[in-house]
Amino acid sequence: MKSGTVYTETVIYSAPEAFTSEAPYQVAIISLDSGGRVTGRILGERVAIDDRVAEVEERQGVPFFQKA
Amino acid sequence: MRPVAVIGAGKTAFGAFADRDLRSLAVEAGEKCLHNARVGPARIESFYLGNFAGPSFVGQNHLAPYVSTALGITGVPATRVEAACASSGSAFFHGWAEVAAGIYDVVMVAGVEKMTSQTTARVSEILATAGDCSGEMRAGNTFASLFAMIARRHMHDFGTTREHLAAVAVKNHAAGALNPDAHMRKVITIEQALKGKPIADPLTLYDCSLISDGAAAVILAPLERAREFTDQPVRVLGIAQASDYVALDQKADITTFPAVRMAGEKAYRMAGVTASEIEFAELHDCFTIAEIIATEDLGFVARGEGGPYALAGCSGLKGARPINTSGGLKAKGHPVGATGVAQICDLVLQIRGQAGERQIARHSLGLAENLGGSGATCVVSILGAA
Numbered sequence: 001m002k003s004g005t006v007y008t009e010t011v012i013y014s015a016p017e018a019f020t021s022e023a024p025y026q027v028a029i030i031s032l033d034s035g036g037r038v039t040g041r042i043l044g045e046r047v048a049i050d051d052r053v054a055e056v057e058e059r060q061g062v063p064f065f066q067k068a
Numbered sequence: 069m070r071p072v073a074v075i076g077a078g079k080t081a082f083g084a085f086a087d088r089d090l091r092s093l094a095v096e097a098g099e100k101c102l103h104n105a106r107v108g109p110a111r112i113e114s115f116y117l118g119n120f121a122g123p124s125f126v127g128q129n130h131l132a133p134y135v136s137t138a139l140g141i142t143g144v145p146a147t148r149v150e151a152a153c154a155s156s157g158s159a160f161f162h163g164w165a166e167v168a169a170g171i172y173d174v175v176m177v178a179g180v181e182k183m184t185s186q187t188t189a190r191v192s193e194i195l196a197t198a199g200d201c202s203g204e205m206r207a208g209n210t211f212a213s214l215f216a217m218i219a220r221r222h223m224h225d226f227g228t229t230r231e232h233l234a235a236v237a238v239k240n241h242a243a244g245a246l247n248p249d250a251h252m253r254k255v256i257t258i259e260q261a262l263k264g265k266p267i268a269d270p271l272t273l274y275d276c277s278l279i280s281d282g283a284a285a286v287i288l289a290p291l292e293r294a295r296e297f298t299d300q301p302v303r304v305l306g307i308a309q310a311s312d313y314v315a316l317d318q319k320a321d322i323t324t325f326p327a328v329r330m331a332g333e334k335a336y337r338m339a340g341v342t343a344s345e346i347e348f349a350e351l352h353d354c355f356t357i358a359e360i361i362a363t364e365d366l367g368f369v370a371r372g373e374g375g376p377y378a379l380a381g382c383s384g385l386k387g388a389r390p391i392n393t394s395g396g397l398k399a400k401g402h403p404v405g406a407t408g409v410a411q412i413c414d415l416v417l418q419i420r421g422q423a424g425e426r427q428i429a430r431h432s433l434g435l436a437e438n439l440g441g442s443g444a445t446c447v448v449s450i451l452g453a454a
Contacts, residue, residue: 010216
């Protein structure tokens, strides 16, 4: 599973139609240790820029990360 | 390449118009524009329509001839241009190129979007298709959340604050309140903006542009023929379009928009002017942070200084270089496909000295910056008195 550092993040309150039942939720762009960046969701505790995160699962192609 | 002038401009009011459909809005703007340029529809040799998502918003495709024929413009090329929120800026660039190249003499460029017949959640979903739907958008992003992440990083790297963002909203609402065609004519305070309903941290409702219906149109002609049509031609001094990655996570640095920088540099070079000479501008404030970054990428201020610049009032109606005297996307409204041409109409109004209560004192050289998506398309146009 991937790990990396939070490059930026936001908590979404006003969600698109398909995600309204999940709001509020946090998304982030992660700078991966293996190089490059990926957009993913954050599970559990909220994260901030420069926090370390690790991928815990993937749902329909979307990586979900958690504070490491 | 021939010098090109805007010989006519017209637009609808922007707002939520339950009784209006897409075509009637585009036709109103087009007819006002024909009247302003004192030409009949038979004189138009080519027609461009900027529109982002008519098929999704109102279920109609093949929009360019759908609109042009309703205007009485028949037989000529009618072309729709889609480039997200820069759709009609890009249409303007292509119409300009056609006249500059000598292919046609009289070209109409219009832009239209009819958005308010959908719920906000559905509008968010349709707008999201301007992002990368195989990655960032699948994670549940909206355009507000993409710009929220841009704002977060800009705050982290440069110390930009919530007050800086709010200052942009307050300024643009103040100008919009003086614009009879604006969607929202409401003066707001910094405190109100800071306490707005959260949309995507750190952005509140007041950091976001409006979901609007509206249309705008201009007519272009070679400068040498412009006075056949109007006593007040406005010259297109410089114009450029540039592109970049669609997905935010592909960009090396999300606190700057390379497409804005590239289009700006090319447009300045073509116009033979520098950033410091630009007297006023219409910048793409889809979110408050976008205006702050645009002032930096266009060279009005150094990187990281866009926030303090707005807070100090430098870009207010009475500032040294007024920005968004129309109210911007924030208060005037943002019918996505109409925005690029509407910005051109607003420059024309100021340059001609017809901006009414919001008329500024120095108004002979203006710049419009129209941004698509989270920076994948940008069109910069520099207009001046002919």
